[in-house]
Amino acid sequence: MNKKAFALAAASTLALTIQAAYAQDKPKPPPAWHQGKPPALAESKLAPVPGKMTETSAAEIPIDKMKLPKGFTAEIWATGLVGARAMTLNEDQSKMWVGTRGIGRIYEVSNEGGKRTVKVLAEKLTQPTSVYANGALYVFAIDKVLRYDNAAKGAAGQPVDMTQAFELPPEQHHNWKYVRVGPDKKLYVPFGAPCNICEPPTKEYAQIRRYNLDGTGKEVIATGVRNTQGFDWHPKSGELWFTDHGRDWLGDNGPEDELNRLSKPGQNFGYPYCHANKVVDPDVAKGKKDACKDVTLPVTTMGPHTAVMGIHFYTGSMFPKEYQGVAFIARKGSWNRTKKLGYDVVTVKAGPDGKGAKITPFATGFMDPKDDSFWGRPAYLAQLNDGSLLVSDEQLGAIYRISYQK
Amino acid sequence: MLTALFVSCASAQSEERLKACAACHGADGNSTIAGTPSIAGQPRIFLENYLVMTREGIRGTDVMQGLLKGVPDRDIVALAVHFSKLKPGTPKEETDENLFRRGREVAAKNRCASCHEKNFQGREQMPRLAGQREEFLAEAMLQYRQNRRPGGDTLMAAALYGIPEADFKALAHYFSRLK
Structure with a gap:
């Protein structure tokens, strides 16, 4: 062996030793993408639906195709918000902020004189969302937390960087965040599982935390949460209700997405061992006795792969009485399913204890089951002071307003 | 103006x-x-x-x-x-048969084709890999896995999780030699 070859061999042995030692320290879960994809689905070409990264004008939006119960009408409220997701409003609703994912922007919408104008407030962020509370706007990217003070009349100037205080973990997949300030004046922040199905690499994932507004007082309030995309507090009980996405690659019919209710802090919602209504995971729960023991089961399952997003308990006076306290839930729609499902807004009527949940379609027509085509993907909901309901459409970067007249 | x-x-x-x-x-x-x-x-x-x-x-x-x-x-x-x-070019570089074979195995095991298509010509938001420059592919995969590719789909980073760097090289070699 010549000198050079020996050096190379030595180097590669060293690399292997390091790799082996590392592997012993921290066993890596297999790659997320195909993990749990059984041989029967190995040839499946299902893949996430591509988003649209360019602006869509009002004229290009087929709003007439949206179907609503009698007495309800929909109009285009704002456009030009590419990738629009969660919405948050100031007190008099003259300002709204809208987060995104891939395009990295937070939009600020001015709602004055019956007109909406849109500007980009923050950009170049990794999948940012925002929440307004008590005069301040909090922006959460996967790897960054910023606060704009004195935002009540619009956010301006340089934000305060609060990242350090929140101890954000490094993995990015499933770590876009829906963030709210609860009735207890704390920030509620989810941390998704960084894979389709795995035992997360550390205990920092698959959970919902809450913090004081300054990032102190971190507390994990829910575990076993794979990928929640929205939550709200029940208007009567004050309890947290949240949506959660079920895992992929177990076939068209499940496990279903979930609507959950947190009745006491610290509850475990099952991931990665126990999904939906006691579906034991065939990959990671192997040989595990009673995978669903001590797991809090959902209020209701929400359909397989439907991608349940934002939830809003209706508290306005515009809609008929039967909608009081009812949960509106946006289902962005499936990709890991041979026939599309979701692409709608549904209502869930249930007791404050979650019993007797009944799902009813509310806004439909975004998807055509005849040819599996779609035009919009409802993502989040917000209630205006007049009682009308806003729906953001992530696909077309628009916000629709749904109102009711007898 | x-x-x-x-x-x-x-x-x-x-x-x-x-x-x-x-x-x-x-x-x-x-x-x-x-x-x-x-x-x-x-x-x-x-x-x-x-x-x-x-x-x-x-x-x-x-x-x-x-x-x-x-x-x-x-x-x-x-x-x-x-x-x-535009028409993708034809690969001109020599092929290392062992590396090519290894790349093909890794691609099959990780089901790269499920998104990037059977011939790796890509579709919709998922890029074409066939005939792409080898060193570019290897570096891109490494960047994804190390979260050094901001703005990329996090799903791709998750898909490459746990794959050793040597296999990135094999994958890159394999894809770059495909028409």
């Missing part, structure tokens, strides 16, 4: 831009420069998304971000359509 000038000259601007693209990516969209990807025959949506995110400053290199600064959506769509229609 400047804006009006820009709008009236949009097509001339596009010509200029195409020249700028060609300078590095090749007039036919097939790059001969190390580290610079080929873009001929890439899916339109992939190109569109990439160009928008680079303009926004969340993907791509400093050079690309500089070139795309302020380019309106309609011009980005035009560029994406243009390059998606």
